[in-house]
Amino acid sequence: MKKDSTLTQRIAGHQKKWYGQWHTWAGLISGLILSVVSITGTILVYERELDAWLNPDLFTFEQTAQTRLTLPQALEVVKADHPQMHIEVIYEDQFRNNCIMVAFEEGELHKQAIVNPFTGKITGSRVYADSAMGIIRSLHRTLLVPEIGKYIVGIASLVMVILMITGLRLWIPKKWNMLKTRLTIKSGASVKRQVYDLHNTLGFYFSPVITILALTGAAITFNRFLIIGLFLVSFEPPKSIESILGQQSTYDANNPIPMKVEEVMAIANREIEGGAVKGITLPHDSLGTYEMNIIAPGYAETGDRSLVYYDQYTGERLMSTHHDLPHLGKVYLNWVTPLHYGTFGGQVTRILALITTLVIPVLFISGVYVWYGRWKKSKKKAMQKKQKKQLDHA
Known part of the structure; x- marks a missing residue:
């Protein structure tokens, strides 16, 4: 012994x-x-709170209307004022004074416009990567090495x-x-x-x-590889992997006019009972899709968040993380970012993450x-x- x-x-x-x-x-x-x-x-x-605090001229709004503009309404106002702007994404940002954010291309630059949620007027635009918080984010994610x-x-x-x-x-x-x-x-x-x-x-x-x-x-760094791995361990067929990585609309020369944003948004709002669209990615070309970021009722930081892709000409649902992702994939989508930033439990977990x-x-x-x-x-x-x-x- x-x-x-x-x-x-x-x-x-x-x-x-x-x-x-x-x-x-x-x-x-x-x-x-x-x-x-x-x-x-x-x-x-x-x-996001620090960004709003550092830029009060961009994120301070006077409530000039009784109700906020919907995303399609804000999109139309922005398009009318800036017809040359190639808009990529529009979404609501609750942490930056509930503004409406617009991501757009200007030449080779990917820029960000801040929109007054009551008037649809742009309070300013910028290359976020060049802002103070953008530089800190780049340093955090890439050490400023592309x-x-x-x-x-x-x-x-x-x-x-x-x-x-x-x-x-x-x-x-x-x-x-x-x-x-x-x-x-x-x-x-x-x-x-x-x-x-x-x-x-x-x-x-x-x-x-x-x-x-x-x-x-x-996980955030190796996101794409991890999603494929989640499909493999869930024994999902390869076709599902292809669908999540490369959705495309079916272009029809006889019907080349895309559906309006509000039409696709109406379809998306019925995707999850009581759900609401909080972000829209617009088609980038004739084969691109509408991507809708849908939040379920009672959503906090880790609620039911779904990304749904629609054919821009027919409104057909091409892929939904709510329906087509394996359970592990949905858990990953809802939890990885809130866990990383400590936002899943409100101020207590954010302070814990900070410490x-x-x-x-x-x-x-x-x-x-x-x-x-x-x-x-x-x-x-x-x-x-x-x-x-x-x-x-x-």
């Missing part, structure tokens, strides 16, 4: 050594990236999950009577010990939330501090050993 216990301890010690090396080098390599992503993520928890940057961030997010797993393994005390020391910071101890305790305790208490943020961040994103750089800095102390100590020991060896041979 003693031999078995010794063997188990040896295996556990060897395992802990490897976990320690993975944890150290993964943290050193990806920690700086994760710190940048986390600090910008702190700001993005309240991105294309490849988002994959660097996505991989770093997966590394964060590895850091949480290895960190928890290293946190487990050898004996359960040592548990209290792992759950608290020892007062009156040296700075080095307090930093070590801070790293351990913060990592333990915040590991569930950090893991969720990291996994959802990676967690601040904890991540603290873990990096404290981890580097602990590692540097140990590295310096090991170097000193190696030097002393070398000097002793030289003296022995003198």
